[in-house]
Amino acid sequence: MSRPIHARIDLAALQHNLHMARRATSARVMAVVKANGYGHGLLQAADALRDADGFALLDVRDALQLREAGFRQPILLLEGFFSRDELPLLAEYELTSVIHNQSQLDWLEAYPRRNGLSVWLKLNSGMNRLGFASAEFPAVLEKVKAHRAVRDVTLMTHFAQADEAAGVEPQHEVFRQVAGAQRLPCSLANSAALLRYPATHGDWVRPGIMLYGSSPFADVAAETLGLRPVMTLSSAIISIRQLKAGDAVGYGATFRADRPMRIGTVACGYADGYPRHAPTGTPILVEGQRTRLLGRVSMDMLAVDLSDVPAAKIGSRVVLWGEGMAVDEVARAAGTLSYELLCALAPRVPLSF
Numbered sequence: 001m002s003r004p005i006h007a008r009i010d011l012a013a014l015q016h017n018l019h020m021a022r023r024a025t026s027a028r029v030m031a032v033v034k035a036n037g038y039g040h041g042l043l044q045a046a047d048a049l050r051d052a053d054g055f056a057l058l059d060v061r062d063a064l065q066l067r068e069a070g071f072r073q074p075i076l077l078l079e080g081f082f083s084r085d086e087l088p089l090l091a092e093y094e095l096t097s098v099i100h101n102q103s104q105l106d107w108l109e110a111y112p113r114r115n116g117l118s119v120w121l122k123l124n125s126g127m128n129r130l131g132f133a134s135a136e137f138p139a140v141l142e143k144v145k146a147h148r149a150v151r152d153v154t155l156m157t158h159f160a161q162a163d164e165a166a167g168v169e170p171q172h173e174v175f176r177q178v179a180g181a182q183r184l185p186c187s188l189a190n191s192a193a194l195l196r197y198p199a200t201h202g203d204w205v206r207p208g209i210m211l212y213g214s215s216p217f218a219d220v221a222a223e224t225l226g227l228r229p230v231m232t233l234s235s236a237i238i239s240i241r242q243l244k245a246g247d248a249v250g251y252g253a254t255f256r257a258d259r260p261m262r263i264g265t266v267a268c269g270y271a272d273g274y275p276r277h278a279p280t281g282t283p284i285l286v287e288g289q290r291t292r293l294l295g296r297v298s299m300d301m302l303a304v305d306l307s308d309v310p311a312a313k314i315g316s317r318v319v320l321w322g323e324g325m326a327v328d329e330v331a332r333a334a335g336t337l338s339y340e341l342l343c344a345l346a347p348r349v350p351l352s353f
């Protein structure tokens, strides 16, 4: 027997969520599989998402893995190339690159070959992270279109608040002003914009988080959106004890029992990717029953309240998030987002598919 923690990846749920994305749009779907498929395993996630029209990620090595595994659709490098040395690889493996800054443009200028590169030219419409400013964009676009190495150009931008009340309108307006008159394919929408703002869909949408069964909105549950959880992180109770009133639990003794209690120790800690800052009260499922985290999360273990879970015993199954315990709810309790929890799953946690 090995340590009981493991993450089960429900590939049928991943396919279902892609189908939900498709139902919400007539645009082509660029499935975002960055960060090891949001922690779900790059190749396995991509395989479940093989009906997507394209894949988006960051690292050219990951892109090559997908090509070598036989994926033929466009693969978009969301941060583009990081040096001129990568340009020959882009050509050889037919990778599509974002171009978002002047250095990339200079490397492209210095690149001697003609080779049919597909480029996504990024406009900074207000997030101020990547992309060319509105004022310089038209001139940059003309240059890129005329470049001997470039076969086609798609125009893109990224929204900072598609998931919030503020919405996308100011950024969408900037994009329309700069790119509206161009007869070129466009891509703007992440999961939140895909679900909430059909006017932003353009030619390509770029969903990530919704594919993995999590809601991009703080106020709407994934289930309400028809999304199914993909990753279920589970472990087991490995120790049980009885506390008297006044007894403390864990490092820092931050939780103290105010009455007799039954508690359990779970084989899961922050070195597995469980958030260390999750406070007492964070929901956890034991034997299918909701209960709560107690005290500080340790590197390899955490404590749960078993006072109201009489069936709990050594070996009882514990679900940290996933089936029956929405990752969004755990993330909210821990003051973070499901994105961070999913991506932070530690390599030491075995995945099963």
Ligand SMILES: *Cc1c(COP(=O)(O)O)cnc(C)c1O
Binding pocket: 032, 034, 078, 158, 189, 190, 191, 192, 206, 207, 208, 209, 210, 216
């Ligand atoms: C990560 C990312 C996405 C996907 O965002 P979600 O909120 O996960 O849907 C889309 N576009 C870009 C540029 C990204 O970096």
